[in-house]
Amino acid sequence: MKKSHSSPRRGLDRRTVLKGAAAAAAVGTGITGFPAYLKAANTPIKIGVPTILSGRVAILGESSVAAIKNEVRKINEAGGIEGRTLEPVFRDSRGKPDEAARMTRDLVNNEGCEIIIDAEASGASFAVNEVVRDMKQYCIHTNSETSSLTADPKNQVDWVFRGCRQGIHDAVGGGLVAAKVVKEKGLKKWATISPDYAYGRANTEEFMEYVKLFAPETEVITETWPKLFQPDYTENVTALLNAQPEVLYSCLWGGDLVAFFDQASLYGLFDQFTAFAVNLGDYPVLTAIKSRPAGVYSGSRYHKDIPDTPENEAWYESYMANADVLPTNWAWQNAAAINFIAEALKKTGGNTDTMKMAEATSGLTINSPFGVDGTLTIREEDHTLVNYMVGYSKTIVNEPYVVNFDQTAWSEIYKHEAEWKKRNGYA
């Protein structure tokens, strides 16, 4: 210890001098007062992205990263925005709210990010929402489907937007399709199997609420709630077999849904009931399930044929050529967010000022491969994404895995969403 105290410190001296020079230069430019945009002219616009890159849902975060990188690459290759390129900076929060909040602050304060894409799941999204509110930082939430994030006025922030699905939209769509199917087949007795945490409970409740609204004779005869990431579903499968429902609803997702399907198939479960699974439609799930049953109704996530347009097909090809993970629902949402940001930046002339960007994003409509009629809009009244693909398909065993997409009209969704907002005191 002593030795190090008395050792020569020439190296450190040099560093100190360099640091001093850098500090002086920084102060100097500050005093001379170059306009901010001149200083920034050739520097990239940094976009900070906290997301989940480890653990059981890492695939979702990785597909978000791949989609963002691919969109940014396209924009930069076309010359960037007002001469500035985009540069995403990713952080792995492992989905933990406190980490996501800390990383968001760090991305703005230390990494110099001028824009935040909150690519977190719901739990951490609410934490990021408070951070960006506090820091007055422009932000787009790209993955949290929890309706209250933008529907509840308490959570609304003038400079924050949602660029992804919203639970209530899918609930209306799912309820309409399910009611149609059960009325046609004369089915009344429902069972549900969903993960036992906030999302699972809220999603299942919203879905069943709308099924009951559109098909009033519906009766839920059993509910089973496996915990999140439960490895074995045998007891839930046998509980369903014992109850003998006619229709099944599940919002299990990811690897949990894969395991449930493979285990349920051992008991021939899907030969016995009609089934609806809102999260089945994602590529990594569809490709992972080995005993893929035919005829299961699957919610819209991301699919190269939904919508069935050359633009969507081209996006899929471009993504697949540049990514090493399959595209997911999170992938298209993050790609769309980058497109919204690029469009807003064009409107502000490359200025990333929070209020200017907020003004440019509010009510913005862009051309997009993911939208109904080729457009997506971030609605002005509640800063949330609308006009994306909502509906249900039916599974088939082989590619393209899902067919017969039954699209829900947005006029229907708007109508029921407005009533739902009134009921919940959001409007």
Place this chain on the structure above:
Amino acid sequence: MFDLDALASCLSASACLVNQATSGLIIGMLLFLVASGVTLIFGVLHVINFAHGSFYMVGAYLAYTTYVVTGNYFLAALVGGVGAGITGILFERLIISRVYGQNLLMQLLVCYAFILIVDDLVKIIWGAEYLAMGIPAEFRLPPLRFAGGFIPPFYLFLVGVAVAIGLGSVLLVTKTRFGKIVRAAALNAPMVSALGIRVNVYFALLFGFGCALAGVAGALAAPVRSLTPGMGLGILVESFIVTVIGGMGSIPGAFLAAIILGLTRSIGSVGFPLFVDGAMFMIMALVLIFRPTGLLGQGAVR
């Protein structure tokens, strides 16, 4: 919270009884394989292997790759077990043996670091996407019908293998020369060492065997459970509950506790679906209060 009507009607219907009893047995037997490794390692080495779930994961992934390459499920299960065993020996020799005798927190930290490293390595090698092996062709059969209930043939095989391995483990520890040396070394390692036996080698082999049990469980479960980096964590918590209820160090105890937990889960999903996990932890709490050494545990509680 309690649906006593459903429970009563289930207990009086043969179909429901068969379904729930077999599902309890299936859940219990895979838990038993993992927990018996934890309990074996603790019983002899007095170290709690918090990283045990990682070996379950390694076994599952190695089995997956072997199955994809060879198409032979039985070989895949073997490779899963042996691979996890070898990984276990390396982990014991290079990492955990360095913190034997140190405080629990240090061991916990070392294990946690290992879990994170292995999770990331798995992600690098196999990717972050969930993988599923699918039911091997031999077992793609319709479920057997027994007294109105359903029993998938694949699960009969799983339970059979788990029971055989459990019996084999007991015999290995109680009847073989290897078992005798290991048990003697657990009581007095310096004495056994003085007799010219390389105690460290035996400890490493035992540790590897415990990990191999987890690996086999992972491999056996791979056709029906999705493979993801981090999949070991869920099974780890439940296997610790089994170990605590059964008694640290007791393989028959782990067997009994695994069946109790399996049945709690399966009966609970009918009778008290909102309190299944609560019931498991309640049983553990009751055992800790009234019989702190566990149902069949004998040693002093550490």
